[in-house]
Amino acid sequence: MNSLPIFKRLVEKPWIWSYVGMIVVWLATISYTGGKGGADVLTAALSFATFTVIVGIGQMFVITTGPGNVDLSIPATISFSGAVAMKIMDGSNSMLLIGLIVSLGCGLVVGVFNYMLIRVLRIPPIIATLSSSFLVLSTAIAYGRGLKIKPPGLLAEFATAQIYGVPILAIVVAGFAVVMGVVLNRTIYGRSVLAIGQNMRAAWLAGIKVEKIRFATYVLSAVLAALCGFVLAGFSGGASLNMGEEYLLGSIAVVVIGGTSVAGGKANVPGIWGAAMFMFLLVTMLNTFGASAGVRLILTGLIIVTVITIAGGDKPQR
């Protein structure tokens, strides 16, 4: 294996295409502007991609547990957790830790609730998480008095701080992604998720505690969505009810473009970063070209389809 040229080994990685797409789109953008603002675009992409990566990792674990598994309650959870955290902290730095704990607690509750719907009431995950998202969002609206509140200064500072143009938050989340990559490939939990995604019955018969793993996965996804809501509210100067909206398709798209199999059982973390950057840079590029909103949407759709086709070109086994 080691004798293979590095290039060939890279091409075999499912996540490589998201990075190729990212670089191509970035080059296209800066060549249009004549090299101006290339670094600024990257900084912005890193900032915004960070939030997609946080929820994308949770969504990746859910999707990997097999066909039909997806978490559609992520946007509602982001808005809910952000609103509750802002209200609790009320702009005070001393409440920061408590705010974070309550925010993650919101995620925990949503995750447990999602799993209960799926397991106890036997509702398909798509319907279960979609309907729970209505409940969660309604709660956030009822709780909506937190919406005009500014985040604590420390949180806002942390969420927007940069070193040499690299957002601190992006560095932290990159580290977190490395940890989750290890969790996926080198822990019993990760292996179990991959096994369940290939064949749930075989996984059960191989001694894997299927339901505990699924429970943990839905909770993980909701808790990460809550964490995203917490930092996103800090980043954008407060919570809003629609701040999670773009993460519905965003979280799924980055997982798929990143090379994770929609059929389950096969996943990777690096691709999520590449795909999140790619998605942001793509929209930036189309904006730079001066494309109208309609053209932008059409091109975004076409380009995503193209990347998935190239990246998803798995050789069939035997």
Added chain:
Amino acid sequence: MERNIVSFERVAKHFGAVRALDGVDLNVKPGECLGLVGHNGAGKSTLMNVLAGTLTPDTGVIGIHGKDLKSSYGVPKANENGIRCVFQELSLCPNLTVAENARIFHPSLSGWGWKTKTGAMITEKLDEIFPGHGISSGDVVGDLKIGKRQMVEIARAFTLTDTPLHLVILDEPTSSLDAITARQLLEFVRKVVGDGLSCILISHVLGEVLEYSDRIVVMKDGLVVSERPAGDFDRNSLVAEMGNVIEMDEISEHQEREKLRGTTAVVVEVASGTQKLQAHQGEIIGLAGLAGHGQTGMLLGIYETAFGGKATGNVNGPVALVAGDRQTDGIFHLWSIAENIGVGSLSRMVRRGLIDPVAEAAIGETWQQRIKIKTPDMNNNILSLSGGNQQKALFARALASDAEIILMDDPMRGVDVGTKLEVYDLIRDEAEKGRTFLWYTTEMDELYNCDHTYVFRDGLIVADLSREELTEEKILHSSFKETA
């Protein structure tokens, strides 16, 4: 002289470094039953895939009805020429009904009432081959037990509309059938062969091949090593040609070994009707009876009890299961052979909180040696193995784990004689070391490896036979209701 239906010359097919076929000649005459035997990985299934058109050979002459079709040969050509295949890995669509699956072969059944027409056709064929099969043409295939799925697949291959039918390939057709239905099928095969149809019969049950074939071809390492009329072979010469040094007598040697029942602690105890299933530590317990009469249910009940689900009885000790229906219950198709084995021992491979790749590779290596998995590299995908070798990997998964009680759900489907004897040895050794085996099998011979046998009928235990009492007659007698 009549033209051969099939005349292959020097057909070769390589998968990477694996030479699945290394230049094979094969002829099939009209109106003959050709037996094909060989070890797992000898190339039988690959050859049949070439014949059915699902694999394209690298080189060679594909002569069908006297014409070389090499370049254009594929599944449509095979159908056109009346060649059909019943694959070892069942190829029915699980979400469709029996009738709908039958329709796939027969585009001419269309228009109003096609379902009724197809249903009548498949039911008639099932009645003809397997009287008393108990399958309705409206049943969804996914809901049927593996034995019944196999019956449907076989019956479908023999249905006739406007496409010709000259040759049916039966790849391990009896592996999921019990003794009675297997006999029904083989009698049917003799009848249609008498009417001028040809069959290729692949089976690891050598008795079937010897008794029901006209001619036998023996394969080994991708080559045909012997080809003679069936009458010129007997069991021992066939085994010898396959390159198997272990004599069948060794089975009886194992049988000499006796175990005093009840000298060790009871590890499994489950009530079933008026009877009770009991397994003592270190025993090998056989679950017998016709296929689908509650044996698998019993094993799954024990499995669930061990994992703290529902409690159907007492189970003392960790449990592992060897699946027989390996595609549905066993393998993880995206993983390597080593990963497929290691998944049963995850917690033992953890070093400082993480799974240690070295420990995982070590388990893979150990079991490649112990159970002789035929592959150049344990990091290859599990699907690169032949069916029998995949099954060995599933054995390795269970035996490599720390389970003290091993449940086996008719695990020897599609496994060759040599491998079986090796696995029997392994089971014996492990039982001596104190592991307990509960073994559901549809093959009579395997019950002679057991210390004690329970016979099932209609989901309940109806007979309880010790080693000395065990005879084929007793098992068959208990398998049927007295009124039948």
